[in-house]
Amino acid sequence: MSDQDHEIVSGLLQAYRAGIFPMADPDTGVIDWYSPDPRSLMPISIYPDHQGRCFHVSRSLARRLRSGHLVLTTDAAFTSVIRSCAEPREERPDSWIDERIIHAFTLLHHAGHAHSIEAWLPAGPLSVAAAAPSRPAQAYGRRRSDMHRRWTRSQHDSRSVTPVLSHDGLHVLVGGIYGVSIGSAFFAESMFCRPELGHRPGADGQAGNSPGTDASKVCLFHLVSHLHARGYTVMDVQLRNSHTDQFGVYTVTRDTYLEMLAASCDRPTSWLPFDPARHVVPTRSP
Template identity: 30%
Template sequence: MIPWLEPGAPFPPVERALREPDGLLAAGLELTPDRILDAYRRGIFPWFSDGQPVLWWSPDPRMVLVPSEIRITRSMHKVLRNRPYEVRCDSAFEAVMRACAAPRDGQAGTWISDDMIAAYSALHARGYAHSVETWIDGRLAGGLYGMAIGRMFYGESMFSTERDASKIALVHLARYLETQAFGLIDCQMNTGHLGSMGGREIPRREFCRVMAQCIADGPLPGRWPTDLIPPYFRF
């Protein structure tokens, strides 16, 4: 049994999250920007489908990626060096969210509802939520979005309509975060795609400890540079 959160009620400790399904902590109806910020600062994130209440999660273990540990294969190096593309940041945030919400093969629906888009767009306007976008031939071909608090980045979702476009965005994000001394990228749950790029699982207790250090210091919320390919990015 999980608790029902009334508006403004505090989250329960993450240690109370269920083992099955892994990490389910609480439910409610409140999905405001402030509630979302409070959740991230505690190692909690929202994930639910249309027709469900807002479900809050904190899985154990937690999938993370240290920016300096991004794994770039030989074939990906060739793509980064030779394929014509442009990486931008925060230039098409809502478009990235809607592309992430689009139906995919083998999926019946999406968890990125209009309410989620509205809440995260408000956080984007406040300088917390960011998009990293891969543009090819002047068209948005892939990208990702997530949240930055202090020196912690919480990845939410990614999409690609062209081969390697989401990987290009993730590699550039990791390099940028490394230059800004970010400690972790939260990947939330284990996927083979993220594992192949250097992601790994750590215990929730360790995740929360490192996260607390990362969010205690760092830049103030604000738009990121549109151009994420400065001269020191060498692939």
């Protein structure tokens, strides 16, 4: 890793410890820095804790989890996950995840401070034919810092939209989530779902129900369960919205958040082992 890369990693870790995170503005090309107040957190428990908080599992998600269709891994395709999160979506044609963000968070990943969880389905002939090799990674959304000047803006933000296959070529990536890990604090960044890659034709020749539906939510459930199993104490989701609310997100003041970070970031925690088979699906939603 070059001196410049070390600077990027060190600067990002300092920013996250201070409760600050970057996002690229797709309109201006500037990387802005945020520290919202209040701050949004995800409960790190599937069952109610002493404050009555827990990660909410809907009945439909519980059915997905019990179906066993998806194969879950960690850090098997970090680059592909972050690039998939950066792809344009119908509700969001532009992304705060650009090549500078992708590059910076990939450096964090190589330094052991960024992780991904992936969801895979068996690859059909169409997926295999359309798949292309994953490319090296380089992706995150107002306070300016001189750090953004060390990130050279790419003239061409190329984003793969082709299916991503596992190393053995037997599975296709249909969902994932990634984030930053410092001590016992985890900062969730983004997630994606590609259910169309798992479509199965129905009896009438139409696309049937996809076993890849809700793959990103499945990854989120396993992330929360994994953080709980490994002894993490904070899961930051930055900003609250209608999507995160369905999972039981709550808010704290910035001062409270910084106190929690100070205690969590200096508490050593190991990311591995990752054992999704031991993550228990609740019998009913809270």
